[in-house]
Amino acid sequence: MTAFIFPGQGSQKVGMGKDLADASAHAREVFEEVDEALNQKLTALMHQGTEAELTLTSNAQPAIMANSIATLRVLEKEFGVVLAEKAECVAGHSLGEYSALCAAGAFSLTETAKLLRLRGIAMQDAVPIGVGAMAALLGADIDKASALADAAAQGQVCEVANDNDPTQVVISGHAEAIERAIEMAKDHGIKRGIKLPVSAPFHCSLMQPAAQRMKMALGNTPPSAFTVPLYANVTAARVTDPAEEQDLLVEQVTGRVRWRESVLAMREANVERFVEIGGKVLGPMVGRIDKDAETMSLVTMADLENFAKENA
Structure with a gap:
């Protein structure tokens, strides 16, 4: 059984998607639609903008x-590998949960772009710059990270934000x-x-103002039915009900x-293979969570071609 997984923030880099757009009209269509939805030349920024x-x-x-x-559109349209036929479930890391929902048909591409633009602005606006921060704890499991966060809080907010894998936890x-x-x-x-x-400072209680804004936005643009089940970040559990997922997306802010727990839950549900779409961040995490899990990353046209040949 296969899960398609979608990366989150931190996987961006200048030049992302350029080779794909050069090689495929289907990729270009996606980038053009997102540019149009946001009324911004986001593609130009991705392909040759500044890192900052x-x-x-x-x-x-x-x-x-x-x-x-x-990446997914090229896989489906040019190579005939359709997510709903090949994947038993989907999951994404933080904003990647929206990518996963878009991939599974719960949101249109335009809706997803607009929701993520708003989510980004809402999260930025929730806390004045310099007031909040995040740190990755290396060589930390969840118990050590939780104990440290409690000790460091001293009346302020210090919470576990991402339980990524057994060796890396992020606090916020x-x-x-x-x-x-x-x-x-x-x-x-x-x-x-x-x-x-x-x-x-993402994924902590300081983000409450952003959660309120997303609650309104998702009330106006609720997810519709999805073609395959999703494993949600905040519960690490399988979701099939759009109304339940709408609430979970608000909670997620x-x-x-719970990425580590999500991967373990998928493994318990007999997922053997994790295919990361458009990034190389989650595969290594999956490998650290369960070394017996098979992982692959689809980023380039060659990656897509090879995957299509193996899954013909």
Whole structure:
């Protein structure tokens, strides 16, 4: 059994999707539709913009989604490998959950682009720049990370944001609390803490204003039925009901990304193969969660061609 998985923030880089767009009209159509939906030349920014501009949350979120969906569109239209026929389920890391829902038909491409643009702006606006921060804890499991976050909070917000794999957990909260956590990491048996180059403290309770805005947006643009089940970030459980998923997307803004648990849940449901669409970030995480899981990344035309040959 196969899961198609979709990367999240941090997987963006200048030049992403360019080779695909040069090689395929189907990829170009995706990028053009996203540009039109956002009334912005996002494709130009992705292909030859500056790192700083692409990293802005309001640009990075729709850009990463557009790259994933363009990759999938080429796989389906040019190579005849259809997600609904090949994948038993989908999942995505943070914003990747929206890419997964778009891939499974719950949102149109235009709707997904607009929702992610709003999500990026809402998350940026929720906390003034400099007030919040995030850090990756290397050599930390969830128990060590939770204990460190509790110790470093000291009346401020310091919470586990992403449980990525058994060796990496990300914390989020007030900048001072995150600095304290980095200083205290070794005392908690954690190799080290590295401050992340992000502009807001995602997936913690400081994001509550953004969650309210997404609740309104998703009320106006609710997900429709999806072709395959999704494993949701905040529950690490299988979802098939669009109304339930609508609530979970709101919770996801402030809630923990339970990626490690999601992968384990998919493995328990007999998923043997994880195919990452448009990135090379999640595959290595899956490998660290379960070394027996098969992983592959589809990024280039050659990747897509080889995958199509093997799955003919």
